[in-house]
Amino acid sequence: MIVYFSGTGNSRYVAEALAIRLGEKLVNAKEYIKEHRTAELSSENSYIFVAPTYSWRIPRIFSDFIEIGKFGGSSSAYFVMTCGDDIGSAGVYLNELCTRKGFTYKGVMAVVMPENYVALFNVTEKAEAEQMISAADRRIKQISGFISSGNDFPAEKLSFLASLKSRTINPIFYKHFVKSKGFRVTDKCISCGRCEELCPLNNIRLVDGMPVYGENCTHCMACICGCPTEAIEYKKRTVGKLRYYNSKSPVIDD
Ligand SMILES: Cc1cc2nc3c(=O)[nH]c(=O)nc-3n(C[C@H](O)[C@H](O)[C@H](O)COP(=O)(O)O)c2cc1C
Ligand code: SF4
Ligand code: SF4
Numbered sequence: 001m002i003v004y005f006s007g008t009g010n011s012r013y014v015a016e017a018l019a020i021r022l023g024e025k026l027v028n029a030k031e032y033i034k035e036h037r038t039a040e041l042s043s044e045n046s047y048i049f050v051a052p053t054y055s056w057r058i059p060r061i062f063s064d065f066i067e068i069g070k071f072g073g074s075s076s077a078y079f080v081m082t083c084g085d086d087i088g089s090a091g092v093y094l095n096e097l098c099t100r101k102g103f104t105y106k107g108v109m110a111v112v113m114p115e116n117y118v119a120l121f122n123v124t125e126k127a128e129a130e131q132m133i134s135a136a137d138r139r140i141k142q143i144s145g146f147i148s149s150g151n152d153f154p155a156e157k158l159s160f161l162a163s164l165k166s167r168t169i170n171p172i173f174y175k176h177f178v179k180s181k182g183f184r185v186t187d188k189c190i191s192c193g194r195c196e197e198l199c200p201l202n203n204i205r206l207v208d209g210m211p212v213y214g215e216n217c218t219h220c221m222a223c224i225c226g227c228p229t230e231a232i233e234y235k236k237r238t239v240g241k242l243r244y245y246n247s248k249s250p251v252i253d254d
Contacts, residue, residue, distance in 0.1 A: 001043035001074075004050035005029040005062040005200070007220025009246030010082040010113035013133070014140055015050040017250035018080065021144040024048065029065050030200045039069030046076040046106060048147060053081050053110070054219070055173035056088025056166040061200065061218045063097060071101065078147055079108040082136075084115035084124070088166035089158045107153030109143050111136050116221050116244045119234040120177070123225075123244035133248065141254070180217035183224065185210060188231035195223040195232065 002024045004015035012028075019026045024045065032039050041047075049066065051058045058081060079094045081087045091108040098105035114124035114132050124132065146153055180203060191209035196202075203214045204223060211223075211232075224232040225243040233239055 001025050001027060001041060001045065002048045002050060003027045003029055003039070003041070003066075005033075005052070005059060005065070006050075007052060007200070007218075007222045008116040008225045008244060009248075010116065011050050011052050013246050013248055013250055014080060014082055014111050014113070014136065015048075017137065017140045017252065018048060018050065018144055018147075020250060020252050021141065022048075022148060029062060032069075033061060033065055033200050034202055039065065039071070041069065042072035043074050046074050046078055046147065046150075047071060047103070048078045048080065050080045050082070052116075052220075053083035053087045053090065055170040056086070056162070057090045057093050057170050059218060059220070060174065061220075063093075066097060066101065071103070075103055076106050077101075077103040078106040078153065080111060080143060081108060082111050082113040084113070084117065084121075086110065086162070088170075089156075089162045090166055091156050092158070092163070093166065107155070109139075109146070109153045111139050111143070114244055114246070116225060117219075118221060118224060118238050118241055118243055119182070119219060120237070123242050125242065129244065129246075133246075137250070140250075178217065178219045180213050180215050182235045183213050183217075184233050186231050186233060188229045189227075190229055190231070192228060195227055198222040198226045 002015050002019050004011050006012035051062045087110045095105045114129035195211050196204045201216045203216045204211045225245040
């Protein structure tokens with residue numbers, strides 16, 4: 001069973017591609033998180049958790065989802081993380097999570113995908129994004145080969161910098177950067193409600209046709225990147241900047 005979380009579609013794309021290759025069932029964690037439902041799942045085969053990288057670890061919202069969920073049947077777990085660059089030493093924390101959950105940790109593999117973090121950086125341009133997704137398709141094939149053979153993923157070589165990023169910078173990042181304050185809606189808004197629907201934390205409500213933000217945000221970028229009219233800005237940082245949202249469906253032809 002493949003269980004995934006995705007803000008702007010990259011991890012959804014990877015999860016769907018793996019599901020086609022491996023013939024596995026797909027579960028979208030957002031549907032549980034949005035409805036405050038705890039997962040009660042059962043899988044004959046290994047669990048495959050797919051998620052983006054947020055500050056060199058899986059998103060806290062997703063690790064909490066796994067932490068409190070019930071996962072019956074198989075007791076082994078693979079992790080696949082999409083990232084714009086690298087996942088640091090995320091595996092150390094995933095291994096610990098597996099120990100707490102009684103899972104045998106089968107390893108983590110990264111899939112480099114287009115950058116989505118428009119609130120802090122420039123997202124990947126369209127043409128480059130296409131090339132990255134083609135390269136990701138080859139990586140996904142490789143990953144599915146490991147999983148279908150039942151082998152562990154290759155062990156990661158961890159540098160001092162990778163450890164520093166995941167151990168030290170991650171908590172600082174959550175404390176100082178991951179905040180709802182800063183989002184604003186401009187008069188380009190057409191009151192379509194997509195931002196409300198996309199937010200995994202139900203942090204956005206339409207009031208008199210205009211989105212109003214609450215205080216519970218995980219900086220997934222779904223609202224700002226998924227808005228069809230680019231009506232959402234984050235502080236002054238996103239004005240005039242490209243948005244990135246992956247709506248592609250994987251096509252497997254090899
Ligand atoms: C809050 C946040 C933090 C991020 N941190 C990292 C990071 O530490 N390393 C990295 O390579 N990419 C980072 N990214 C980029 C995303 O992990 C990457 O674009 C991912 O594929 C997005 O997946 P999604 O479309 O499924 O949400 C970050 C993005 C966001 C929104
Ligand atoms: S997605 Fe954009 S246009 Fe639609 S309601 Fe939200 S801000 Fe307005
Ligand atoms: S408010 Fe926007 S960035 Fe924050 S969690 Fe919701 S969709 Fe993601």
